[in-house]
Structures are given as C-alpha cells and as structure tokens.
Amino acid sequence: MQQSKRGVLLVNLGSPKSPEPKDVKPYLDEFLMDKYVIDVPFLLRALLVRGIILQTRPKRSAEAYKKIWWNEGSPLIVLSERMHKKVSAQAEVPVVLAMRYGQPSIDSGLKALRDQGVTEVLLFPLYPQYAMASTKTIVELAQKLVAEKYPDLHLHHVPAFYNQRSYIENLARSIREKLAGFEYDHLLFSYHGIPERHIRKTDVTKSHCKMDSSCCATKSPAHEFCYRHQCYETTRQVAELLQLPKDKYSQSFQSRLAGDKWLDPYTDVEINKMPAKGIKKLAVVTPAFVSDCLETLEEIAMEANHEFKENGGEEFMAIPCLNDDDTWCATVAEWINDWAATGKVFAPRTAEVTA
Template sequence: MDATNTNGILMVNLGTPDSTKVSDVRKYLRQFLMDERVIDKPYWVRKLVVECFIMPTRPKASAEAYKSIWWEEGSPLLILSQRLQKLLQEKVKTPVALGMRYGNPSAESAISELLEKVKDLKKIFLIPLYPHYAMSSYETAVVDVQDTIKKMKLDVELDVLPPYYQNEKYIDALVDSAKEHLEWDYDHLLFSYHGIPERHLCKADPTGEHCLKVKDCCHVPSEAHNVCYRHQVFRTSEEFVKKANIPEGKYSVSFQSRLGRDPWLTPYTDATFTKLAESGVKKLLLLSPAFVSDCLETLEELCEEGAEIFEEAGGEELRVVPCLNENKVWVDTLASWCKERGFE
C-alpha cells in the first residue's frame, strides 16, 4: 500500500450470525430487530415485540434455515462479501475493508482495519451494498458508520455512494450476471425484492404527501423518489428489461420476507408463485436485485421454499439467478466508482 495514501474504502453489507447455533442466531436477530429503523416503534414496544413474540420461536426456526444453506467455510453472505472485497482490492490501491451492519465484522472493526493500513486516514468512501434506498437497509448502514466514526472520535470525511438502482453500470452487471439464464426457455421472469412495511415509504417521503397517496405515485415525478424504495425497485426492473429486451407482459415484480401483520409492499412473492403457477406458468425465472450477495433470503427462501411453493401449485421448474456475487462486470463497476471519486 502507498504509505502516503490517506484514503480508505469501506463496503458494508447486512450481516449474518457467526454460526448456525441457536444462541448465535438469537444474538444476531436481537441486534437486527432492535434496530429502530427495522422495527420503527418506540423502544418499549420494540422490546416487547422482539422478546415476547419473536425470540421464543424465531431463533430456532432461523437456525434450521441457516443450516440448510451454510457452507463449509461459513456463512454464504460473509464468504461472498469477503471474496468481493478481495476482488475489488485487486483493482484499486486504496485499502478496502468490509463491515456488516449486524454481526461481525462490525463497522468499528472494519474502520480499525483501515486505520491499521492507512497511516493518516482522512477520507472513507462508503459503499453500502444495497442498490436501493430503504431506512431498514441503506439508511441504517450509513447511519451506523457515521455513528461509529463519532464514537471512535475520528476526524474523517465520509463520501457515501448514493443508491445505484438505475446506474447504467449496475444494470449492465445485473444483465451480464443473468445472461446465461435468460437463454432458458422460461415462461415468465419474476423480480423478487425484499419487502418493507408500507409505513416506511410514507415515513421516508420528504414531501409527506406523495408516496402511496398520489395515484401511480412511483411513476409521477417527485423528490420523494430519491428515498422511495418502491419507486427504485420498479426503476431497476424497468431498466433491466429494457437492457435485456424482455417482452412486455413476460415479467412482473413482487416482494418477499415480510414480518408481522402490518401492511407490507405487495404483491407478496409467495402468493405470486402460486398465482403464476395456477395461471399456467410452468418455467419461472427469478431475479432478486435487492441483494448483491446470495444469502438466507435467496438461497433458502427463494431457491428452497419458493421452488416448493411453485411446484406444489402446478409449476414445473423455478430457476433463481444467483446474485451479483463475484461477477466480473460488478467488480469492475465498483472499481470504476471508486476511481471516479479519487479512490484509485
């Protein structure tokens, strides 16, 4: 590394339990669900919901789910994120560190790693590994890093990569990662995005009067779109089908992984599997662009549970396109964004 360098690059992903032990999964879930940007209720309500209604049963069930997708090396999300870190480091001279919003390695340990490699750290380029803005993903990751820098009492400037949901290079990487699968004779392409509560859209809306209040709000111009998850996932899908030449009517969008009884973004992915199969779709291709690294939600919820639901409803085959993971175009894209900002 260049001893005169004062810059560092920090990638942040969601996180993962340290192991499939129920105790480790419980610890991870508690940290995740007690985040006020995930369950955005007063502390006492959040505490009550998490400890009384979720913790008694969820950790054991989640541990079993993690066991079904766990690799010999460890958590798929962590291993894939580490591989991405290494590949990006091969493209740039600026030190690259990896942190997780929940679990290990923490943002603090990642920044400490940069401090060890950079003698006089002055600036960090933060890359949230979330293409779309949501308070429960992108926003909480950025705030966590900001709070960590304050906690560590560092005089460091933070340059944050904005959501890249419609960035041409990101779309190119998505299409490249899916190109072989798009050659399959599929009947329908489903984009499944991680769901969020509808109230999160309204809470993030800076106008207070656009999201879910204006007819066809996601396609009516508004400053709310800068922080509107729903608008942004629609844009990703639209840009993808345009670039990949997917015919109108051969694709749709759905939302997965809902929690609790409050209204979440619809249509729900599990219900969509059944609806598509019952409508005559036999070969279903699925893409999950909200995730850049394969994880529990893609490997277990979609590949395993999703395939079972689809086939039980009359479908014949569900193919899930792997996330960007170590895709070369994706790595080159990240490197280009670093260099554009002076993090050579």
Template sequence: MDTTNTNGILLVNLGTPNSTKVSDVRKYLRQFLMDERVIDKPYLLRKFVVECFILPTRPKASAEAYKSIWWEEGSPLLILSQRLQEALQKKLSTPVELGMRYGNPSAVTAISSLTKKVTNLKKIFLIPLYPHYAMSSYETAVIDVKNAIKKLKMDVELEIMPPYYQNEKYIDALLDSTKDFLSWDYDHILFSYHGIPERHLHKTDKTKKHCLQVDNCCQVASPAHEHCYRHQVTRTSEEFIKKANIPKDKYSISFQSRLGRDPWLTPYTDKEFTRLAESGVKKLLLLSPAFVSDCLETLEELCVEGKEIFEEAGGKELRVVPCLNENEVWVDTLASWCKEKGYN
C-alpha cells in the same frame, strides 16, 4: 501500512450470525430487530415485541434455515462479501475493508482495520451494498458507519455512494450475471425484492403526500422518489427489461420476507409463486436484485421454499439467478465508481 495514502474504502453489507447455533442466531436477530429503522416502534414497545413474541421461537426456526444453506467455510453472505472485497482490492491500491450492519465484522472493526492500513486516514468512501434506498437497509447502514466514526473519535471525511438502482453500470452487471439464464425458454420473469412495511414509505416520503397516496405514484415524477424504495426497485426492473429487450407483459415484481401483521409492499413473492403457476406459468425465472450477495433470503427462501411453493401450485421449473456476488462486471463496476471519486 501505507504511509502515503490517506483514503480508505468501506463496503457494508447486511450481516449474518456467527454460526448456526441457536444462541448466535438469537444474538443476531436481537441486534437486527432492535434496530429502530427495522422495527420502527418506540423502544419499550419494540423491546416487548422482540423479546416476548419473536425471540422465544424464531431463533430455533431461523437456525434450522441457516443450517440448510451454511457452507463448510462459514456463512455464504459473509464469505461472498469477503470474496467481493478481495476481488475489488486487486483492482485498487486504496485499502478496501468490509463491515456488516449486524454481526461481525462490525463497522467499528472495519474502520479500525482501515486505520491500521492507512497511517493518516482522512477520507472514507462508503459503498452500502444496497442498490436501493430503504430506511431498514441503506439508511441504517450509513447511520451505523457515522456512529462508528463518532465512537472511534475520528476526524475523517465520509463520502457516501448514493443508491445506484438505475446506474447503467449496475444494470449492465445484472445483465451480465443473468445472460446465461435469459437464453432459457422461460415463460415469465419475476423480480423478487426484499419487502418493507408500507409505513416506511410514508416515513421516507419527503413530500408526505406522494408515496402510496397518488395514483401510479412510482411513475409520477416526485422528489419523494429520492428515498422511495418502491419507485427505485420498479426502475431497476424497468431498466433491466429495456436493456434485455424483454416484453413488458413477460415480467412482474413482488416482495418477500415480510414480518408481522402490518401492511407490507405487495404483491408478496410466495403468493405470486402460486398465482403464476395457477395462471399457466410452467417455467419461471427469478431474479432478486435487491441483494448483491446470496444469503438466507435467496438461498433458502427463494431456492428452496420458493421452488416447493411453485411446484406444488403446478409450476414445472423455477430457476433462480444467483446474486451479483463476485461477478467480474460487478467488481469492475465497483472499481470504476471508486476511481471516479479519486480512490485509485
């Protein structure tokens, strides 16, 4: 235990089931889908939809998907997040812990672990492992940590890393992780981001009159951009292609993992696989910058399902760039952010 340091660092990622058992997947999905920032409906309606329409069938299908990408040592997302935590800890003396928004280790568990490493914990630097702001990812992670601090009845200051979607060091880390793939003779680059319902953009629009209501809204300056997921993923892609010197007509953006019948951000990634292949794209390079750690959505939805859809539509080869994971430049970036804030 450190008797001199009063600071701690907390990394928070999405989460994962404890195993590929249907019961564990069902428990995980229930926690995830009952989050009011994921399915933002009144509690009773949300519970009815989740319990009566989703959980009776989805856990079994999801369990099979998890089995197809599960590692011998456990969940890829958890293992990769733990490796990131360990790599960051090697560069800092301030204790670093890892929490998950859903599943284990919870924010309560992670903060409790920090208190065992720091005698008199007074300040926590929270880094949500989400580059972009969305109520169903970044926002809910922050709220969960705040609730965990209240539950533990702690007198601790929480300092929060803001979304870093256009931070130069983050873009540099993306470029470094992609450099070997950029030398490939690809026809097109597709940036696939996790989708969100359009109504989430309206809810997080502080002006209530900009997002999806103004022509070319992501390019028109507005205070709404502070919390606009669509604007922020657009900026990530733009900054990346500018630094990589990629022609603007050689890339596009899409959104994956939609749920339900309400309108979600478009175009949809699965539809884009088909459209691009049918338009003559034979070699497709795919990036998923919304995820910093590989997970079910990248390893199964993109690498397996995406490849099948693209090839069935006439594409010849789909190459998926791994997430940042333990990329050295990414670890150095996290360490630099911590040190800039005084967490050495």
C-alpha cells in the same frame, strides 16, 4: 497541509457466526432491535423482540440457516469476502469489508482504515435501492461511530445505485447469461419487502407517496429515498435492456411480517398463482441483494421452488445474485477509483455525510 488519504468501507447485511440457535439469537437481537428495522418505540420494540420473537424464532431461523450453510461458513459472508478480495485487487485505495450486524463490524472496519492512515472514508452500503432498514441504518451508525470514536475521519457515502447504467448493465448481463438455454415462461423480479409506512417516512415531500401505480412513475424529489420507486425503476431499466415483452415479466416483494401492511404484490402469493395461469417454467431474480443469502437461497431457491412445483409448476430457476462476478467487481472497483481520483461518486453526483 497534509493531503488526506482515502479509503473505502464496503458494508453488507451480516450473518450469525453459525447456524446454531445460540449464535442466531444474538444476531437476531441486534438486527431486530435496530430502530430502523422494527420502527416502534424502544420499550415496545424490546417487548416484541425479546419478550416474544426471540423466544421461538432463533430455533426456526437456525434450521433455515442450516439448509444453506456452506463448509466455508455463511454464504453471505463468504461471497462478500470473495467480492472484497477482487475489488481490493483492482482498487487504488484501501478497501475494508464490514457488516451492519454481526462481524466484522462497522466499528472494526473504520478502525482498520484509520490504522492504515486513512482520513477520508467512502462508506459503500451494498444495497442497490435505498431503505431505512438497509442504507439509512448503515449511514447513521457510521456517523455515530465517527463522531464518538473517530473524529479525524471525514465520511462520505455511496448513494443508491439502483439506476446507475453500469449496475443495470451488470444485472441484465448476469440474468441473460443465467437464462441461456432455459426456455422460461416468465421472469419474476422479487425484491425484499418493507412496511408501507417506511415509504411514507422517507418521503421528503411528506405528500408524494400514495403507494399506487401513479406516484412511482411521477417525477419527484421523493424518489431519491423511495425504495418502492427504485425497485420498479431497476426492473423497468433491466427489462428494457433485455427487451422483455411486458407480459413476460413482473415484480413482487418477499419476506413480509404479519401485522403490518407491507409492499405488495407478495412473492409467495404471486408464485403460487402462476401455474394456474399457464406459467410452468419460472425464473426468479432478486435485485435487492448483491450477495446471495438466506432470503435468496432458502426463501426463493428452496421454499418458493417447492411451492411453485406443488401448485403445478414444472421448472424453476433462482438466478444467483451478482456476488463476486468478475465484471461486477470491476465495476465496483471503477466506482471506487473514480471517487479516489475526483472525490465524487457517480460523477457529477456526490453524497457527503456530515458526522
């Protein structure tokens, strides 16, 4: 029997091809029409997205992208490519990069691996915490593509790594290094927000998640897929490793949309209140992302910075994501090599996806 050949598909969010409305519009259409991003029936989603949102938002989003765009292209794409290059150089199996939205697509990534003779694929969503609108949509699209176009591929996926010790150590080290010499008053952990109903939908117990301070701290099978719990657990473990006093840090959620109840407290509201509380020097870290993007570079480093100072703040530091940090890339390569050698991810845990 021929031995299977293993390969890895790293998957990040994606980006428009350019910061021009003509390229931002199709990207937003693909993103917002995802049933796990706006989780309403298709006709209502199409009416909302194509009938309302896409009539005005591409122009506004394009202006935001223009503020952060690099000469080499989209920061998220460029940083993901740099990370991919470093990981590939240390990995013992083929590693390909893809995006959930835009290019390079998951379809092209699976094809590239198959064309290299790969028969067993480790799908690696580059999201530390599990959410419908990130991990789940990547896994389900990959499953669909394998079933329809690549039936010879056997698919596995990396589970949420929010509490993996090596990830926590990388994040804590990066924060410590960036904060060296900055006498901050407070460190804010800002995570991307999601609607509260997404938490309830992913609750495998159908009863545990109460969206209060007790359920996330009470052990439950629901935590394997609970974004809120996983965010708080990441914060707790990093703060513990950094030996942060409880009054020295806090957590919030950014990027909410109007009309629904999203996870709170809200980042913009919290930041705007801080100067009046005596917090004049603020550092913000964004652990829901491993690569800097619009939500970190524009929403936090620019907009939140501006609002903080408008409200009386004096100094503001947006701590970069892990990006292509050498030690972080070595950690990812080590995870990949462990799987390539043993067939297990974060041994003894393994997560097999059946197409």
